[in-house]
Amino acid sequence: MAHFTPPYARIAAELRRRIEDGELAPGDRVPSTRQIAREWNVALATATKVLATLRQDGLVEARPRVGTVVAPRRRRPTQGGTRSGTPAAIETQTATGAGADRELTRERIVRVAIGIADAEGLAALSMRGVAARLGAATMAAYRYVNSKDELVLLMADTVLGELQLPPDTPDGPDAPDTPDIPDTPDTPAKAPADWRARLELGARSLWQLHRAHPWLAQIGPLTRPLLLPNLLAYSEWMLSALDGHGLPPATVLNLNVLLYSHIQGLAIQWERETAAESSTGLTDDAWMAQQEETLASLTASGAYPTFTRLVGSLGTDGYDLHLDELFEIGLASVLDSLGRRIGRRP
Missing domain, CATH: 1.10.10.10 (Winged helix-like DNA-binding domain superfamily/Winged helix DNA-binding domain)
Structure with missing residues (x-):
């Protein structure tokens, strides 16, 4: 054989x-x-x-x-040998x-x-x-x-540990000295006092970190949280923004997990898209081009009127799915809902 x-x-x-x-x-x-x-x-x-x-x-x-x-x-080394410290000698180590x-x-x-x-x-x-x-x-x-x-x-x-989240620095003459942190559009030198601005900064920072290290989305399931010092430091930052608004402790913890899972879930999709392109050899546009005949058949069937109307209203530009946009939409939706909940608290 x-x-x-x-x-x-x-x-x-x-x-x-x-x-x-x-x-x-x-x-x-x-x-x-x-x-x-x-x-x-x-x-x-x-x-x-x-x-x-x-x-x-x-x-x-x-x-x-x-x-x-x-x-x-x-x-x-050649038969004649080489002197220690020369490039050839180093290569032979x-x-x-x-x-x-x-x-x-x-x-x-x-x-x-x-x-x-x-x-x-x-x-x-x-x-x-x-x-x-x-x-x-x-x-x-x-x-x-x-x-x-x-x-x-x-x-x-x-x-x-690469997350550049600014520390809380109390104001006033009795405030302790803190190291200078450069103020940039993405990372202010001082932690925002507003709960929403704080959560937005934390979420966007973690999203960019996942974009830089896609494998980070695979480190563990939500149901088995990893007690890593820097992950707990990030959670402390987010929890401190969620706390103090009259929400039950379990709700505060759940909201922190919800925001984290929103980021992690999209990061996993980012990595899956990369894998799909690698395994098929097709870009997003090339893959969609192969689906045109199937899409035309489905929309012509009349069985999906809402989908057909929405897709048709986009014209020749079509619909492009961007994970960065989904991240912002999801983040705004969660924070808008949280704001309404906080506003209803006595």
Whole structure:
């Protein structure tokens, strides 16, 4: 019986050939998961496994804000040897050397892992891949982080710490000294006193954070909240705006969860759209173009008069769904409803 080679292994072999033949040189970007999915007509999960395989073999590495590139070649010393400290000598150092292990820190491991997740998604993240990116042995990384699960929690807490929410600073001559914070349109130097402005700032800040780190939406279900210090700090900010308006404690907590879930839910859709484009090779416009015949048939049936009328009223421009707009609509709807509820309180 003929031996079956999985698609990911065949694609990895082809990219390995390109690297070994010099078609892809050290530092060159390799095809992303989206490009692999399109070129070989495979699912995003398969494309992710391709890059994970190449990382495990030490052929590629993920670089923050760059993507996945061909890793530097590691050559053995020539017979004549090389002087210590020269570029050639540095290239010959192995990933398991004691020097590489001594340079490891938990912070470096977490930062590199965030870069990999930002570029390739959580599915591409592994302890082995992070260690390879740092030029260290896999077991060396385990001395700082016990597991991938713990690593993901550390990553989440780290990026949540990027939220630039200004502190509460009391006014008056007796107010304590506080560090200067630059005042920008998005982040004022002082926390807004108005409950609505405070909630808007907190929600928009978290939405932008999810946009920068799409994998953050996957860290855990709402029913199993993660007790991360920076996530609790964010909740404290939001709860302090919701508290003090005569609402029952459970309602205050529920409203905080509702706002958080609005952000998380749209962030998940953002990541799913990226995955759909990667797996199908179709942009939003291309996918919709393929649905025109089906849409025309449905609207002509007369079974959906409201839908047909609304779509027809848009003319040739059609309807474009934008997640940023949905975020703002949802946020305004929740806060408008909250304002009416607060206004009815005695």
